[in-house]
Amino acid sequence: MNRTGLLLCLISSLALAACHASEGPATSSTKSAPEKAAATPPKPANREADDAARFLAGMPGLEGSAYKALESQKAWIDHARQMDEAWAGFEKRRKAGMTKFQRSELVGAPVDGSPIWYPFSGGDALTMLVFFPGHTTYSMAALEPPGRIPTAAQFEKLDLGKELPQIASTLSSLLGKSFFVTREMDRQLRGQVTDGVAEPMLILLARLGYQINGYQYVQLDENGKLVPRAVDTQRAAFGRNRGLSLEIERAGEKPATLVYISLNLDDAHMKDNAAFKTYVAGLGKSCTLLKSTSYMMHSDGFKQIRQMVLDDSALIIQDDSGVPWKYFTPEHWQVQLYGDYVSPFGADFQFRTQKDLRAAYEAQRKDVKPMAFRMGYGAGKIESNLQVARHK
Secondary structure, eight states: OOOOHHHHHHHHHHHHHHHHHHHHOOHHHHHSSSSSOSSOOOSSSHHOOOOOOOOTTTTOOOTTTGGGEEEEEEHHHHHHHHHHHHHHHHHHIIIIHHHHHHHHSSSSSSTTTEEEEEOOOOHHHHHHHSSTOOSSHHHHHHEOOOOOOOHHHHTTTSSSHHHHHHHTTTTTHHHHHOOOOHHHHHTTTTTTTSSSSSHHHHHHHHTTOOHHHHHHHHEEEETOOOEEOOOOOOOOOOOEEEEEEEEOOOEEEEEEEEEEOOOOOOHHHHHHHHHHHHHHHHHHHHHEEEEETTGGGGSSGGGHHHHHHHHHHEEEEEEETSSOGSSSSSTTTEEEEEOSSSSSSSSSGGOOOOOHHHHHHHHHHOOOOOOOSSTTTTBTBBOOEEEEEEOO
16 A cells, blocks of 8 residues: 555544544443433523522622622521422431432333423422433422512512522421421421422522523413412412423433422312313323322322323323222232232321222232331331332
């Protein structure tokens, strides 16, 4: 081979090697990575919600944050340290086990690419996003008002030493016990501490590594479509089907939309709420999460939402407070049991004991899988339980 030919061959070989290097190894993790996801999301054009989330979460603001001056106050520095400690406790006690569970139990069909629906959620974006990362559609629904995105100007007028610990307290039960306590939400999220779930959710998103690219106050129109609405003029003002939509993104994942809708899910309110039923059906067959629901769907007063869950779900992950066991008929559902179940924790819910669920755990004992984390009522005091039901 002459010198020119040798040189051309060398250039070609180097180019081919560079091409393969840029592609990276064809490992299983490469193949399962979200398609065309940016390594690091670009800074949002509308950064109001993202800046607020980082400030409330005790995380230093990005360059240009309107909250930068407030971060020098001792009250915020103390808040940041306390939030670090609270988050570290959650990661140590539960997050690692939940993540391991997700990677082994909540993958493949019908999970991959499905919409995620979380009725009775309160502001618990945490459990939903740890169990179902990387999806593009998340929908939450609960009684609590959606609340508003705060501004730096509002916090400049407040006593941060008083305000920030109260806001942090709205997450203490979720991070410590795995669920929001109803009576605590009643006295915290209706204008007393925050004017809804927006601020607690912002904290959770920031701590989970999400950037918030934008937000919109929304409501359902008569056809079940999300449409813009005016911002609430009063603290804790809310109405049926009124909500908040957040555009979120995390490194390595595709951008996603998270919608929270405020409404009463009991039959008396659902009977004439065709808009919400149409909205949920329009999501498509969802992966549905149910946790610490106060056993609402065990009551005759919540038949409609129970039937919606059964009709509109391709998969249901729940603890024993979700859909009663008797509705998972073998001809329609394949159910995997986790942990252990004897009866509900505490005296208040003992009347919701499911003898048939207990019998199922006993009959399927050799196939029941362990749980490496605790969640639900009685977490840390009794054995936790989960059921993952896949529609046949």
